[in-house]
Amino acid sequence: MKNKKLINSFKYAFKGIGSAFLTERNMKIHVTMMILVIICGIIFKISVLEWFICIACFGIVIGGEMFNTAIEQVVNIAMPEKDPRAKLAKDVSAGGVLVLALAAATIGLIIFVPKALELLERILWLL
DSSP, X not given: OHHHHHHHHHHHHHHHHHHHHHHOHHHHHHHHHHHHHHHHHHHHTOOHHHHHHHHHHHHHHHHHHXXXXXXXXXXXXXXXXXXXXXXXXXXXXXXXXXXXXXXXXHHHHHHHHHHHHHHHHHHHHHO
């Protein structure tokens, strides 16, 4: 019986991930950026440590977006009419995701800009 509950909890979690991806525009943007970073990581042959950092950033940003979605949905259920407190909760939640995304983007720039500049330098040297 416990195994069935565990399996169901994973099933519901994966269903939640899928629902977030299908219904949330920002989730699609985050996943697209994740795919681009993975492609760049392969092209630039980033180190294992850099992969760990990128994977942590993926999880933090996508998890943050999912928490934001959950908060927005709960606020909508609890307070279907307009209310400044509901707006504040939703705005702060969205702002939290923005902070996470900006931090991840900054980390990405720190990892990838030197590698891109090095590649550009090699290309220019060949010319």
